[in-house]
Amino acid sequence: xxxxxxxxxxxxxxxxxxxxxxxxxxxxxxxxxxxxxxxxxxxxxxxxxxxxxxxxxxxxxxxxxxxxxxxxxxxxxxxxxxxxxxxxxxxxxxxxxxxxxxxxxxxxxxxxxxxxxxxxxxxxxxxxxxxxxxxxxxxxxxxxxxxxxxxxxxxxxxxxxxxxx
Amino acid sequence: xxxxxxxxxxxxxxxxxxxxxxxxxxxxxxxxxxxxxxxxxxxxxxxxxxxxxxxxxxxxxxxxxxxxxxxxxxxxxxxxxxxxxxxxxxx
Numbered sequence: 001x002x003x004x005x006x007x008x009x010x011x012x013x014x015x016x017x018x019x020x021x022x023x024x025x026x027x028x029x030x031x032x033x034x035x036x037x038x039x040x041x042x043x044x045x046x047x048x049x050x051x052x053x054x055x056x057x058x059x060x061x062x063x064x065x066x067x068x069x070x071x072x073x074x075x076x077x078x079x080x081x082x083x084x085x086x087x088x089x090x091x092x093x094x095x096x097x098x099x100x101x102x103x104x105x106x107x108x109x110x111x112x113x114x115x116x117x118x119x120x121x122x123x124x125x126x127x128x129x130x131x132x133x134x135x136x137x138x139x140x141x142x143x144x145x146x147x148x149x150x151x152x153x154x155x156x157x158x159x160x161x162x163x164x165x
Numbered sequence: 166x167x168x169x170x171x172x173x174x175x176x177x178x179x180x181x182x183x184x185x186x187x188x189x190x191x192x193x194x195x196x197x198x199x200x201x202x203x204x205x206x207x208x209x210x211x212x213x214x215x216x217x218x219x220x221x222x223x224x225x226x227x228x229x230x231x232x233x234x235x236x237x238x239x240x241x242x243x244x245x246x247x248x249x250x251x252x253x254x255x256x
Contacts, residue, residue, distance in 0.1 A: 017248070045235040147194065162254065
């Protein structure tokens with residue numbers, strides 16, 4: 001049972017791998033692969049990218065601000081595709097929430113008196129949900145987000161190498 | 166009025182020590198840069214800038230790998246046996 005050489009089944013890496021492989025198999029089954037028109041290839045690439053983010057977000061679930069933000073974004077994307085009218089409503093609400101929180105944060109940031117507001121703002125754009133985070137949360141969430149991204153890259157690389165031969 | 170309370174509580178919640186600690190955690194996650202001029206005293210701004218660049222690099226890698234996988238998709242049929250092999254390669 002305690003085999004150090006086997007991947008811990010409850011680890012993030014393992015959960016992501018299982019989900020992502022399942023998603024890839026599903027994507028392959030959806031359309032005939034023989035068609036290699038540029039649009040088809042691009043659609044496949046988009047679907048795989050979304051599957052990678054989705055698999056990661058679902059593996060982390062709602063334990064992190066960034067994963068919650070990503071799940072929210074993914075879900076509102078799928079609603080928008082089903083019903084274009086409701087999507088527009090969603091988008092406006094989201095913008096309203098973001099604007100409200102970012103206004104509060106603008107006040108805090110100016111009060112901080114530290115010399116890296118610009119860099120922190122740039123980071124907020126890169127981390128999902130970053131616009132609503134204060135500085136402490138931003139730094140903490142970023143560390144976790146980076147760990148998950150490196151896991152994502154590692155697994156995707158292994159899968160690509162595995163199927164390249 | 167409530168915004169002032171928010172500001173004050175945020176300031177007391179975020180001590181400089183806390184920020185320094187979180188920044189050092191981040192720095193340890195970043196890839197080592199061989200020709201960096203500063204050794205220990207990298208400013209907070211620098212660490213954040215390097216963090217942003219690193220995240221952008223990782224995003225780009227995910228993009229490239231998604232592209233690569235889209236071309237390999239015809240061969241990917243991950244039944245349980247193959248999934249187990251892949252998982253064992255990841256340890």
